[in-house]
Amino acid sequence: MLLSNQQKNIYLRLVSYAAPYKWIIALSMVASLGVAGSDAIIAYLVKPFVDDLIIAGNLKLAQLLPFFVIGLATFKGLCRYVQTYNIRTAGQLAIQDIRNEVFGHTLRLSTRFFTKSSSGSLMSRILNDVNVMQSALADVLVTFIRETLTLLALTGYAFYADWKMALMAFVVIPATVWPAVAIGRKIKKFSRRGQDAMGNLTGVLEQSFSGIKVIKAFAAEEREEQKFVRENFRFFTFIRKTFRYSAASAPVMEIMTSFGVAAVLWYGLNRVAAEAITKGELFSILAAILLMYSPLKRLIKVNNTIQKAIGAAERVFEVLDNQPEIDDARDAVELSGCLGQVSFKNVGFAYDDKLVLRDFSVQAKPGEVIALVGPSGAGKSTFIGLLNRFYDPQHGQILIDGYDIRKLTQKSLHANLALVDQETFLFNDTIANNIRYGQPDADFSLVEIAATQAYADEFIRQLPEGYETSIGDRGVRLSGGQRQRLCIARAILRDAPILMLDEATSALDTESENMVQQALGNLMKNRTTFVIAHRLSTILHADQVLVLDDGEIKESGTHQQLLEKSGLYKRLYDSQFGGQS
DSSP states (O other), rough: OOOOOOHHHHHHHHHHHGGGGHHHHHHHHHHHHHHHHHHHHHHHHHHHIIIIIIISSHHHHHHHHHHHHHHHHHHHHHHEEEEHHHHHHHHHHHHHHHHHHHHHHHHHOOOHHHHHOOHHHHHIIIIIIIIHHHHHTTHHHHHHHHHHHHHEEEEEHHHHOOOOHHHHHHHTHHHHHHHHHHHHHEEEEEHHHHHHHHHHHHHHHHHHHHTTHHHHHHOOOHHHHHHHHHHHHHHHHHHHHHHHHHHHHHHHHHHHHHHHHHHHHHHHHHHHHSSSOOHHHHHHHHHHHHHHHHHHHHHHHHHHHHHHHHHHHHHHHHHHTTTOOSSOOOBBOOOOOOOOEEEEEEEEEEEEEEEEEEEEEEEOTOOOEEEEEEEETTSSHHHHHHTTTTSSSSEEEEEEEEGGGGGHHHHHHHHHHEEOOOOOOOOSSSSHHHHHHGGTTTTTTHHHHHHHHOOOOOHTTTTTTTGGGGGGGTTTSSSSHHHHHHHHHHHHHHTTTEEESSSTTTTTTTHHHHHHHHHHHHHHHSSSEEEEEESGGGGGSSSSSEEEEEEEEEEOOOOOHHHHTTTTHHHHHHHHTTTOO
């Protein structure tokens, strides 16, 4: 294979995934010996076929020939079947392992990674790029093993029969290396760009289907269609270039090898004329050389396929080589029996160079309700992200029951947290499975209790299949209030001692908000609760209200105390209620 050291390392890394299936590959390699040996036998038998059968007219040999042809074809066919089936099975198993590893690794990457990577690109790498890699672990291994063994067998016979003629045929082989390398590099370059374009194309699809309501509401179907057409054409332009270079490799090989065949014919015919060899020997050597060029051509095509696979593998391994920013410490401990005491001590956090929280300190006792209010961009949602340890602060500490959360295992940390987000994300599954998402083994009776406490049981039972109703992608078949109550039921069933509500009622109408507020009241009982609220009416009874602005706590106190201060909170309150108490 005509690869640079870097490409070899990538390909060897790719092939290493096939190591667990080495015995399947070994069986395929044994079968490859049968395929390679069959071609060498054909070349060897050309001599007696020409000399004894055609020229000498040996009728006894003629009667046996049909049986031999059928027997050899059957043997070669069986060997090829065993080889192809087993190597492709091993390749598919390896690709399955790669896809599983990439998906699992991606899920464990930190939140910052997902803010910088488009979902379309990630989907393309896991699906399209891995599919391209599949050819390198299946078809390439099949072809490479079989054609290499065939080439060695035929080369060995050609040199055994007449080393001078075989050497003439071999002179042209080094001349094919340079164009093959150049073509392979071009194929890899444009294949890699094509995979990037496919990632963009997948992103357009994902956004279009996710935002179909917005597209239809703004009558933007034609605009989105044109966007897809542009990206699709961009993908085509790169793939067309790979086709151009792939198509060029075969004609180049044909032209180069024709010089070797011509030299062998010229020299061989002169030797036959001088009676140095028989006509059968000439045709036998010529058959071996012609058969030898066929696997060589296929190996050049293998190089082209590998170049495409390496381009795809680079994109996939980029994801695998991306290490999580947030990981468990070596001495991480389990958080058990959590009381719900939370402390932020002089926390400072910045996204890249933009400071979002500065010298932020707050303490929540078990069972307290802490509300965070303030203008957009004040740092309220960042607080939720830090408590969930989606990010780590650059300065200060975040403690739960006295433990720095960086010293806790992430699994035990999240087992004690429940989040009801403003983005009511539900899975394309049944209502019951969405509610028990945080407790997959929960009994159905517990699911019903959680739904009842979330004021969701009534509307659920009115659905055609009740709790077994599939709610569609992102819960598209439900209203905003219904989706929010299912998210609350999910949090109730989670039964975590620390609860976070991030703008949980911001997108609801008054009637839905009243019902959701009652559900939230049930959810907040006996839990330490952090409420991010745009509607100040939802946090009137909080034990402590923190007023954030520009990443700092400007004011703190109860609702009534803050109104009396006539500061930022009072201005926010008056802007919503027009000064009414």
